[in-house]
Amino acid sequence: MIKSISSKSMNIKKTVALTVYLMLCNYLIAQVNIFSSNKEYQWKTETLEWSNTKKQIEADIIVNEENTYQTIDGWGGCFNERGWKALQYLTGEKQKEIMTKLFSDNGCAFSYCRMPIGASDYALDYYSLNDTHGDYKMNHFSIDRDRKYLFPYIKAAIQINPELKVWGSPWTPPAWMKENNSYNKGLIKMDPQILEAYALYFQKYVEAYRNEGVNIVAVHPQNEPLHLPAFPSCGWSGQNLKTFIKDYLGPRFKKHVPNCEIWLGTINGNKETDEFSEYIQPIFGDPEVAKYITGAGFQWDGDSAVERTNKEFPNKKIMQTETKCGWGTNDWKYAFETYNQMVWYLERNASYYLQWNMVLNETGMSSWGWKQNTMITVDTFNKTYQINPQYWAVRHFTQFVKPQAKRVSCKTKDGIQSLAFKNPNGNIVLILSNQSNKEQNVTIQVKKKCVNLKLLSGTIYSALIK
Template sequence: MTTWICTTPDKPWQDHSGSLANAADSDSNLQLTDTRDQTILGFGGCFNELGWEALSWLDPDQRDQIIRDLFDPEDGCRFSFCRVPIGASDYAVSWYSHNETEGDLDMNAFNIDRDHQYLIPYIKAAIAQQPDLRLFASPWSPPTWMKQPKAYNYGTLVWNEQNLKAYALYLLKFVQAYQQLGLDVRQVHVQNEPNSDQKFPSCLWKPEQFAEFIGDYLGPLFERENNPCEIWAGTIERPGYDTWPNRILSDAKAQRYVAGLGFQWAGKGAVQTTHLAWPDVPIIQTENECGDGQNTWDYARYVFSLIHHYMINGTCAYTYWNMVLPAGGRSTWGWLQNSMITVDPETRAVTYQPEFYVMKHLTRFIDNGATRRGLAGPLAGNALAFENPGGSTTLLIANPSDNPRTLAVDINGQSLSATLPAQSFNTIVA
């Protein structure tokens, strides 16, 4: 059985399976090659406080439907690998950490009470639909008393042994607290965008500091505690291979503990070289670029190009940023951002934006454990192929042209032809 789902600007998620035709193999303009690359770890988004606040405006049936559409493993986007902030992200309702008791190096006052208000209900609602949900976590800022200056935004971690030991313990306690609730935190990433001094929660690091913290403090602590959560060198937002990833991985102590690398934003410029240089080190994309709150079709096309870039360069996961936001996507600090789904704060109207369908095209028919297949031919620049563990092959292909375009491809012994509508995203499974 073959499936073809198509999305155009005015007709999202249409079943065109009946329009697939047979094609002569010699006519193919897209070929699957024998090349096999990364194995897919999963796809998902980030749990942010403003998303749950928007969902809380809705009646339970509406809210449950949105959660199903994002997480249901049968009919939804099937999200199964998602990000959670450690303390406030830039899309928190207000800024906080899990321990603001100054000088508490033993973390006796550590707690996740705040997360029970927004993030944990959001995650538990997702788990009700997707029991196999796995999480990766990252801080935007350490507790303020551990920084110079003592503020959530800007600044650096105070670099001395007692502070570094305490901060490693802080991260461990977060992972343990979530694990005790049955929330499966598989990875901890050291710092969100460590080379960006932001007006929202942030903290500046140098790559040598990343390596020292992982190799001398965080890694040994998780090892002593026998905690299964992996330590990842993320989330890197700079393009230079030698600037961040190579410096971290070339440190022998750090390399022992680094299970993988996370990249976002301009970090996309380092993905290809990093994968070539360290092919056995897994790479994930950790944050989808967020747009300007307009949620246009053109930006959805850009998101598809991001997915294509990360996937052809070896990433094994792709993570959307804000899954749900109020219409306009305004943060508490004034930035406007896109989201997959918006909720109007006055009318409570729910809108599924173009990027919802881009992500669903990626996630709906690509299973965890799928292997990316190589492609060749004139249409390969806008296409991705994955071989699922069960044997089916999923082809994801865009037609960004203003005119229809004919696709002819051989998949699993079937020579298929389809006329891809203008300005369309398409998923074909055979």
């Protein structure tokens, strides 16, 4: 009899515990976590409760997770020498704080970053990975210069995110491969011996970095082939790039580094050239060269070719390779410019979006006198650092929208800007902003759940829906 009463008591306790557990589960499922940032505060958090609705309501934002678009493959920035030099003014502890803010899951969670092959305009001075004239066999190829600035910068990021992927692009080939024998301006020599040597140069770059534990996953043959400024640069016509990829780089990579992608990038634009007709159409339109290329990378005025590329070559991926860098203001106006660039590219099926400089010193100055924006500024005099508004605008996307997430349908009323994504774990992420000068109240609906949210003026929001 005592045993029977004890058993009955235990069953009651189990039933109560199960009921409480189920109630707790329902409570958790019925919540949405909101993160918001503006001039006055950054990364404010709040929790709202969803309410169930049995019928369709006139919501301002309706997310349909069944209607999917592109896969998001990665977010990142670019490793440059001047960034690492700025970090050296800080203690090791502060350096780690910055890298954690950029690469950890509790920060921007960058997972796919760019680096220059040789000097960029944010190198400390100009160089290539083989400055030995006429070394067609690449016997003097070396990444020793990179060991001082780029390699430790990348390795510090890998310590935070061991899964980090990196891709590279040259601003210029070695000067001896160019018609003007200079790092700046000029054209590649379309000499078969030069082109074969240059393809080997790319191969050795991939192999050398991989041997050092850096996962180089892709190359873009030229940074901005339509731009010939005073800093390291090189001009390529679409036909010349096609020849190089089709006859030299593509076959060599297929044989020696078949698991490293080739992208057609980074495509920029100018007033005189239709970049779609110059690069995209002749290269992607030729199956014998297109078979080597994963997608197209665009930056700056190259964005004018994005929509036509999507339409005519939907099987090729889109990458935004360098967000517009501004003029060193590092203010909220620029943060919203970056935010809007990200929205524009993502709405046009970009699978990747990359920032430019992640870290610079207080001058923000390039090697040729252009003061540019950065996510984080190091004060080299006071040995401190500042998180800039751009950082918060970017983090609203990158912390929550994970690699392999799908962009999903997000029907939005006029005057409200929003994007929605579905992560591999099933969570929904809604990114939205209010860029008007007054508050807006919106109703958000996902399936048969809805929530009301007040959007403050000049504020960016992330809603994490579990």
